[in-house]
Amino acid sequence: MVAENPRVFTIDEAGRRIVAANLVVAGAVLLAMMLLGLTMRLGQSGWLEVPPARFYQIMTVHGTGMIGIAALGGITVMWYFLSQYVRLSTHILTANLLLFLIGVVIILTADFIGGFAAGWTILFPLPTHGAVWPAEAAFWHLLGLMLVGAGLLLVALDFGRALIARYGSLGRSHGWPQLFGLSNDPLPPPTVIAGTMVTIVTTLTVIGGASIMVPMMINALNPAFTINPLLAKNVIYFFGHSLANVTIYMAVVVIYELLPLFAGRPYKASRIFVAGWTGSTIMVLIIFPHHLFMDFAMPQWASGMAQVLSFTNSFPAMLVTGFGALALVHRSGIQWSLVSGLLFLSLFGWLAGIVPAVIDATIVVNSVMHNTLWVPGHFHFYMLLGVIPMILAFMLYLTRDRLGRSPEKDSDMWALIVYLGAGLGFVLVFLYSGRHSVPRRWAVHWPEWMVYDRFASVFAALVILAAAFFIVRFLIGLRHFLSGR
Amino acid sequence: MLSYRSLVAAGLLLIAAVPPLAWWWEASLVRHMLMQIPMLVLAGFLLGTLVAPSPDLGVREERAGGIAAVLLATFCVTFWMIPRWLDAAVASHRVDAIKIMTLVLLAGLPLAWGWPRLGPVARGFVWVQAISMAIVLGLLYLTFPNRLCNSYLVNEQAILGIAMLGIAGFLGLAGAVPVLFGANNGSPAPRHPGARVDP
Numbered sequence: 310m311v312a313e314n315p316r317v318f319t320i321d322e323a324g325r326r327i328v329a330a331n332l333v334v335a336g337a338v339l340l341a342m343m344l345l346g347l348t349m350r351l352g353q354s355g356w357l358e359v360p361p362a363r364f365y366q367i368m369t370v371h372g373t374g375m376i377g378i379a380a381l382g383g384i385t386v387m388w389y390f391l392s393q394y395v396r397l398s399t400h401i402l403t404a405n406l407l408l409f410l411i412g413v414v415i416i417l418t419a420d421f422i423g424g425f426a427a428g429w430t431i432l433f434p435l436p437t438h439g440a441v442w443p444a445e446a447a448f449w450h451l452l453g454l455m456l457v458g459a460g461l462l463l464v465a466l467d468f469g470r471a472l473i474a475r476y477g478s479l480g481r482s483h484g485w486p487q488l489f490g491l492s493n494d495p496l497p498p499p500t501v502i503a504g505t506m507v508t509i510v511t512t513l514t515v516i517g518g519a520s521i522m523v524p525m526m527i528n529a530l531n532p533a534f535t536i537n538p539l540l541a542k543n544v545i546y547f548f549g550h551s552l553a554n555v556t557i558y559m560a561v562v563v564i565y566e567l568l569p570l571f572a573g574r575p576y577k578a579s580r581i582f583v584a585g586w587t588g589s590t591i592m593v594l595i596i597f598p599h600h601l602f603m604d605f606a607m608p609q610w611a612s613g614m615a616q617v618l619s620f621t622n623s624f625p626a627m628l629v630t631g632f633g634a635l636a637l638v639h640r641s642g643i644q645w646s647l648v649s650g651l652l653f654l655s656l657f658g659w660l661a662g663i664v665p666a667v668i669d670a671t672i673v674v675n676s677v678m679h680n681t682l683w684v685p686g687h688f689h690f691y692m693l694l695g696v697i698p699m700i701l702a703f704m705l706y707l708t709r710d711r712l713g714r715s716p717e718k719d720s721d722m723w724a725l726i727v728y729l730g731a732g733l734g735f736v737l738v739f740l741y742s743g744r745h746s747v748p749r750r751w752a753v754h755w756p757e758w759m760v761y762d763r764f765a766s767v768f769a770a771l772v773i774l775a776a777a778f779f780i781v782r783f784l785i786g787l788r789h790f791l792s793g794r
Numbered sequence: 795m796l797s798y799r800s801l802v803a804a805g806l807l808l809i810a811a812v813p814p815l816a817w818w819w820e821a822s823l824v825r826h827m828l829m830q831i832p833m834l835v836l837a838g839f840l841l842g843t844l845v846a847p848s849p850d851l852g853v854r855e856e857r858a859g860g861i862a863a864v865l866l867a868t869f870c871v872t873f874w875m876i877p878r879w880l881d882a883a884v885a886s887h888r889v890d891a892i893k894i895m896t897l898v899l900l901a902g903l904p905l906a907w908g909w910p911r912l913g914p915v916a917r918g919f920v921w922v923q924a925i926s927m928a929i930v931l932g933l934l935y936l937t938f939p940n941r942l943c944n945s946y947l948v949n950e951q952a953i954l955g956i957a958m959l960g961i962a963g964f965l966g967l968a969g970a971v972p973v974l975f976g977a978n979n980g981s982p983a984p985r986h987p988g989a990r991v992d993p
Contacts (some may be wrong), residue, residue: 401915478976512922516966519926524933533936598857645971659881 311432318566320392323399326793328389331406333787335382337782338413339697342374343776345771347673353754355761358482362441369450371427372492373416373512376553377457379692381409382700383559384464384507390566391504401463408460412608417454425450428750430549433521433541435528436508440660446530451522458515461468465511468504469736482588496578499565504556506590510555513594517556518548521743539606539627543598548599557659557691558589559698564634564652567706571649583603585625592622599670603679619670623663647721647779651702654729665690665740678687680750682761683743690736693772698728701779708786731771738765806833811894816942821945822882823866824954831874834894835867838902846907860911863904864920871902875931879940884945918969925965931956 320328326598333439345367346740352359359367365535388402419425436447469479475483476497483505486492496502521544524536565576598615601607634656643649665687668674742761747754754762809815810833819830850856873879874893882889899907941948945966 398915462922463915463919466915466922469918470914473973478972478974480974480976512918516922516926516929517924520929521935523926523930533940534934535935536937538934646927699841 316395318389320389322570322793323684324389324392325793327399327402327406328385328707329787329791331381331385331402332700332707332783334406334410335700336704338374338378339382339700340773340777340780341690342371342378343769343773343775345371345374347743347744347766347773350762350769352752353759354766355754355756355759356763356766359752361752362424364430365418365750366564368750369426369428370417370420370423373420373454374413375692376429376549376556377413379455379556379696379700380461380552380559380641381406382703383556383696384461386563386700386703387468387500387504387559387750388464388506389470390562391471393566394501395468395475395504397471398467399445401467405460405464408456412453412456412460415456416626417451419446419449419497423449431522431525431546432545433525433538434528436525437532444529444532445681448526450528451529451747455519455522458518460551460785462515465508465515468508471514472501472505472508472548477508478499483587484578484580485587488580488583488587494578496583499578499582500562502578502583502586503562503565506586506791507555507559509590510551510558510593512664514551514555517544518552521545521548528606539604542601542604546600547594550600551593553688557696557699558593560577560655560696560703561630561659563699563703563706564630566654567702568652569636571646572637572643572654574637574641577638580747582629582633583704585629589622589625589723592618592625596622597668599675602672604674612749616670616672619667623667626663631656633784647725648702648706650722650725651698651705651779654725654754655702656693656700658690658698658732662687662691662695677746678743680748682739682749685749686736686739686743689739693732693736698774701783703774705779705786706782708790710784720778720781727771728775728779731768731775735765735772736769797844799816799840800844803837805822806837806840810834810837816890816894821888823880824886824957826880827875827954828957831871831897834897835871835902835905835991838898842900844907845903846910849911856911857913857916860908861916863908864912864916867905867908868920869900870896870904880944906977917924921965921969925962928958928962928965932956932962937989939942960982 348357348359349364349367349371350359352364357503384405388555391397425436426442426444427447427450431451436451437444437715472479472482477569480486482497482501484496484502487496497505521536521541524534525541527534528536542746568577596615596618598607598611599619602612604614633652638653665683669683669687719767738761742765743749745758745761747758747761809828810819816830819825836890843975849860874883874897879889879893884890910915922968932955933956934955935951938951939948
């Protein structure tokens with residue numbers, strides 16, 4: 310009943326090239342988006358003059374870009390490890406990268422030249438009735454998003470094809486027959502179970518996204534065609550929340566695959582593991598109404614369900630991955646290195662990031678905290694200290710830091726400490742500002758709030774330096790990875 | 795000797811395309827879009843299965859041809875879903891005849907030729923796209939305040955919108971059930987993990 314992780318990962322030359330290309334793009338876009346984030350915080354702190362219209366364009370690009378690179382980096386991590394168990398297509402991963410790049414160019418043009426600035430959440434009718442930017446800019450921004458989504462859909466479908474070819478159905482690759490006592494076969498490996506969840510959620514998410522973005526594009530071209538704003542908001546958050554959330558489920562396999570190498574123990578799939586991931590598959594798709602607590606027209610049952618599910622959705626992550634990883638590491642004599650340190654940091658970022666999220670998903674708290682900086686605090690916790698370190702750990706593992714091949718230097722560990730300290734400081738300033746009712750999505754802050762913004766700017770600059778250090782190290786070592794050594 | 799499929803195709807053509815039954819289908823927007831058009835495409839599809847050669851999926855050109863054929867079918871069906879041309883088909887017998895011929899020959903027939911040549915990813919993409927476009931059309935017909943077709947009333951648009959959403963749900967379930975609970979036993983693990991594959 311136990312599936313063990315492979316000790317050696319193999320990949321052919323075409324696979325190495327496309328994985329490297331994806332990670333180079335993800336690293337470059339990550340740094341660019343971090344610099345845009347710093348620009349916003351500097352603007353709010355009064356240290357840099359950022360015109361409000363430009364601020365909101367930057368905010369839109371920053372949010373869209375960060376979700377985009379989390380998805381690109383996460384799906385690359387998943388592709389690499391899933392390809393150890395099933396046969397995946399490099400052509401499809403290449404098509405995804407091309408669609409991503411075309412989509413990014415269109416989005417950047419629509420936002421910085423067209424002036425689109427409705428935020429990454431594109432909530433209807435703001436994108437087409439912003440009055441500040443032409444409707445064509447909204448049309449092109451939405452088209453860019455559709456292309457990025459189409460690329461992700463292709464990869465998800467390829468995952469599904471490969472999983473069905475190997476296991477017979479997604480139910481089997483998810484471990485459902487074993488979970489419900491219908492089979493005594495060994496469970497699929499953790500990465501296969503996670504890959505199945507990602508396949509299901511990504512496919513449904515992209516269907517939802519396309520279903521609402523096309524009507525919004527029609528609305529941009531013909532304002533006489535309108536859609537119900539509440540329905541649009543529901544579908545947008547079904548798409549947006551689920552997609553943002555699934556990025557961590559893509560990237561988390563790096564913990565299942567690499568942590569055992571450092572700890573010298575296998576990461577075991579069990580029926581509890583399958584149950585946890587099954588719960589996540591369902592809950593990730595239906596907890597999105599916790600973004601709509603402030604919409605008075607939402608049915609009460611939907612809000613109540615979203616609150617309860619937001620609480621329970623954290624249990625699978627905490628119990629299965631968190632507790633599982635701690636048990637794996639405890640008294641294992643783990644080899645601490647940059648990669649294992651980043652992996653452990655990402656685990657902390659994910660699990661600790663859940664706490665402010667759950668607090669905000671409580672209706673009575675949400676009614677006073679939702680439009681404050683508490684909310685960026687929660688998702689930066691989750692992204693900056695959870696998803697991004699997972700992707701960075703993967704990059705460094707591939708290029709330099711394989712076991713026994715690259716002795717650690719002091720500078721490596723300093724970069725890790727700076728990333729952790731400054732990253733934690735950055736998100737805590739967000740949360741602290743939220744606690745003091747500093748609103749989010751305001752280009753200009755009152756002088757009383759600027760002290761928070763200045764601390765945040767310093768922390769952000771330090772985080773960017775540490776991230777740049779990791780990415781430069783990755784780029785330096787890329788030659789070794791590409792040569793297959 | 796006539797096969798079962800050719801008899802069904804002929805029956806469908808007879809029911810869908812020959813007046814006065816054809817006029818009865820076209821008298822209602824829902825019947826026109828969701829019954830007559832699918833019947834014509836299905837008739838063409840069945841005829842196509844009789845004449846299309848078996849695909850050789852090992853040949854890359856065969857797969858590319860499959861994509862081209864399905865794209866042709868998609869464009870053809872999309873064209874006849876444009877309200878302007880639905881109206882024209884109702885108003886003019888010539889246009890109606892062209893509609894019937896093209897849906898059989900340029901939608902159903904190429905679909906029969908192209909679908910077996912598509913890889914599983916391309917099939918999945920078309921399927922998913924069909925679901926989201928059914929939802930889009932459902933929303934469009936449900937919420938558009940004005941008449942989209944001169945020949946049909948607004949209340950019919952709303953019924954069509956609900957029906958399109960139902961079709962989206964049906965397509966979703968029809969795709970999800972075999973994918974999630976299929977009885978296939980799968981295949982052994984790849985001998986060379988990390989190797990690329992042409993899906």
